[in-house]
Amino acid sequence: MLKPQASSTRDLVNLDGTWRFALVKDDLEKEAPWTGALPGSLEAPVPASYNDVFIDPAIHNHVGWVSYQRRVIVPRNWTSDRYFVRVSAATHEGRVYVNDKLVAEHIGGYTPFDAEVTSLVKPGQEFRLTITVNNELTNTTIPPGLLEVQADGQKKQKYFHDFYNYSGLARSVWLYSVPAASSVEDVTVIPDVQGSTGIINYDVQVAGDKSADVHVTVLDEDDKVVGEAKGAKGEVKIDNAKLWQPGAAYLYQFRAEIRDSAGAVQDSYSVATGIRTVEVKGTQFLINGKPFYFTGFGRHEDTAVRGKGHDSAYMVHDFQLMDWIGANSFRTSHYPYAEEVMEFADRQGIVVIDETPAVGLNLGIASGFFSTKKMATWSPEYCNEQTREAHANSIRELVARDKNHACVVLWSISNEPSSNEDGAREYFAPLVKVARDADPAKRPICFINVMFAKFDLCLISDMFDVLCLNRYYGWYEHTGDLVAAEAAFEAEMLGWAKKYPDKPMMMTEYGADTLSGLRSWNAGPWSEEFQIAYYDMCHRVHDKIPAIIGEQVWNFADFQTSANHIFRVDGNKKGIFTRDRKPKAIAAVLKKRWDKINVDQDYPGSKK
Numbered sequence: 001m002l003k004p005q006a007s008s009t010r011d012l013v014n015l016d017g018t019w020r021f022a023l024v025k026d027d028l029e030k031e032a033p034w035t036g037a038l039p040g041s042l043e044a045p046v047p048a049s050y051n052d053v054f055i056d057p058a059i060h061n062h063v064g065w066v067s068y069q070r071r072v073i074v075p076r077n078w079t080s081d082r083y084f085v086r087v088s089a090a091t092h093e094g095r096v097y098v099n100d101k102l103v104a105e106h107i108g109g110y111t112p113f114d115a116e117v118t119s120l121v122k123p124g125q126e127f128r129l130t131i132t133v134n135n136e137l138t139n140t141t142i143p144p145g146l147l148e149v150q151a152d153g154q155k156k157q158k159y160f161h162d163f164y165n166y167s168g169l170a171r172s173v174w175l176y177s178v179p180a181a182s183s184v185e186d187v188t189v190i191p192d193v194q195g196s197t198g199i200i201n202y203d204v205q206v207a208g209d210k211s212a213d214v215h216v217t218v219l220d221e222d223d224k225v226v227g228e229a230k231g232a233k234g235e236v237k238i239d240n241a242k243l244w245q246p247g248a249a250y251l252y253q254f255r256a257e258i259r260d261s262a263g264a265v266q267d268s269y270s271v272a273t274g275i276r277t278v279e280v281k282g283t284q285f286l287i288n289g290k291p292f293y294f295t296g297f298g299r300h301e302d303t304a305v306r307g308k309g310h311d312s313a314y315m316v317h318d319f320q321l322m323d324w325i326g327a328n329s330f331r332t333s334h335y336p337y338a339e340e341v342m343e344f345a346d347r348q349g350i351v352v353i354d355e356t357p358a359v360g361l362n363l364g365i366a367s368g369f370f371s372t373k374k375m376a377t378w379s380p381e382y383c384n385e386q387t388r389e390a391h392a393n394s395i396r397e398l399v400a401r402d403k404n405h406a407c408v409v410l411w412s413i414s415n416e417p418s419s420n421e422d423g424a425r426e427y428f429a430p431l432v433k434v435a436r437d438a439d440p441a442k443r444p445i446c447f448i449n450v451m452f453a454k455f456d457l458c459l460i461s462d463m464f465d466v467l468c469l470n471r472y473y474g475w476y477e478h479t480g481d482l483v484a485a486e487a488a489f490e491a492e493m494l495g496w497a498k499k500y501p502d503k504p505m506m507m508t509e510y511g512a513d514t515l516s517g518l519r520s521w522n523a524g525p526w527s528e529e530f531q532i533a534y535y536d537m538c539h540r541v542h543d544k545i546p547a548i549i550g551e552q553v554w555n556f557a558d559f560q561t562s563a564n565h566i567f568r569v570d571g572n573k574k575g576i577f578t579r580d581r582k583p584k585a586i587a588a589v590l591k592k593r594w595d596k597i598n599v600d601q602d603y604p605g606s607k608k
């Protein structure tokens with residue numbers, strides 16, 4: 001799915017700002033908030049999660065629908081165009097109404113969708129745009145949750161993932177046009193390298209008149225044409241191509257044009273394209289044929305007040321911090337991040353593990369930590385066939401959105417599912433196929449393994465290309481006892497290496513809650529000293545296991561969690577930075593290690 005863009009043939013109107021806002025207190029259909037002006041005087045910022053913007057607990061804790069509304073004018077010169085409202089994210093379900101009419105609905109809170117407006121409003125006319133957003137999580141949504149209706153009729157939301165269920169329009173809303181006669185509907189670019197030649201295999205899908213000619217041009221960073229081709233499918237060769245490298249991005253513009261018989265451009269759309277290869281070979285992860293060691297983070301889109309709202313100041317600042325500390329990569333834990341973040345990672349040369357929102361598919365963790373009644377994860381009551389269909393859809397939508405990003409080197413189809421529980425294999429086998437079929441570039445795939453599903457218990461690891469492990473030895477296991485933790489951690493890693501001698505292993509989470517400023521002579525848990533000792537211990541083990549191809553610590557920054565998580569004080573504190581991005585003492589320690597790793601692995605972006 002192409003991100004809307006302005007070009008010589010397309011216009012783009014940004015609809016961000018403050019929108020009228022109201023809770024839907026009862027039934028959406030009964031209240032029909034879209035049939036008139038919204039009640040009350042609240043206004044909510046877009047993009048932002050609404051939960052922490054207002055101080056009313058009824059809004060913070062609301063379970064169900066809310067409505068956003070504003071007036072929009074279709075530009076008067078859009079007379080030979082089709083036009084759409086693009087909602088970049090409505091968490092978790094969104095409906096778009098143009099005046100009184102429902103024009104689009106979408107389930108899945110972190111991927112975009114479109115509503116076509118063309119036949120409903122004429123160029124130059126104004127319309128009332130209402131977007132209703134629902135934040136309920138059930139056993140058939142991804143992520144899943146359980147919804148309870150209490151005796152007083154109030155809904156109560158339970159969910160089993162460890163981050164706050166921020167809701168609303170957290171990413172931009174756009175109105176955009178494409179030429180009506182014929183337009184570029186989708187573009188797929190698959191980069192390859194042969195010697196010093198860069199190859200872009202491409203496929204351009206056309207909407208409207210399909211007999212129109214497709215012409216593609218590749219421009220370098222100086223806007224010089226370095227390759228051309230004709231036809232909707234084909235390849236472009238670039239002599240002496242500059243590669244996209246970790247820490248040293250280089251992006252070509254792949255421009256797809258539709259031309260009429262006289263050669264006039266009818267539509268034009270450009271995709272930033274990095275030329276690089278990705279391959280898993282034995283226990284190595286190769287980027288451009290060279291072994292790559294991941295350093296970096298599991299992260300969250302999370303800041304005070306705006307929740308999961310995309311914010312370019314935080315985005316740039318976070319990338320600055322990652323650069324400073326020597327992080328060459330991150331995982332979009334635990335959902336697809338804003339498209340702007342993916343584009344920025346492309347430009348900054350940051351390597352990304354791109355994850356679906358399939359988190360919380362684990363009632364083993366839930367019953368342990370949240371005292372939920374015991375229930376089987378893979379069962380008609382929780383993750384069933386409908387859940388799997390929603391999960392499959394979340395994989396397809398993620399790949400459709402992000403397939404062209406050079407930064408994406410690995411797809412993660414789920415975080416910490418109950419992969420040691422009966423039924424896991426039956427649930428995941430079809431999803432592995434969905435993921436492999438979805439990506440035309442055939443990137444490797446992984447899922448993120450939970451600490452209970454050790455090498456002798458996990459039922460699904462053999463189906464994936466990289467063994468991604470979240471381990472908390474010294475924190476959740478052998479709490480505070482780093483000597484016992486080290487022995488147990490090393491023994492487990494050796495077990496994985498023995499069982500899967502041909503697969504790379506990657507630490508996708510390891511961490512310890514640390515209260516910034518809490519100092520201790522005896523390095524007790526929660527202190528800054530403990531966090532340092534904990535990471536030192538983990539790194540000693542990483543350095544002993546050759547099959548480990550990377551380490552992403554949990555978490556980049558402290559982040560908000562559900563109020564049900566009584567063991568969290570104002571959120572999860574495993575950040576290397578605080579929620580407002582101040583470094584904890586560990587930051588300098590990690591920087592030292594990662595700068596050295598990056599210099600040693602000697603790719604062009606490493607600091608020398």
Ligand code: BDP
Pocket residue numbers: 161162163334415416470509554572574
């Ligand atoms: C892991 C989860 C992550 C949590 C983390 C923790 O993948 O979402 O926040 O543990 O407990 O189980 O801090």
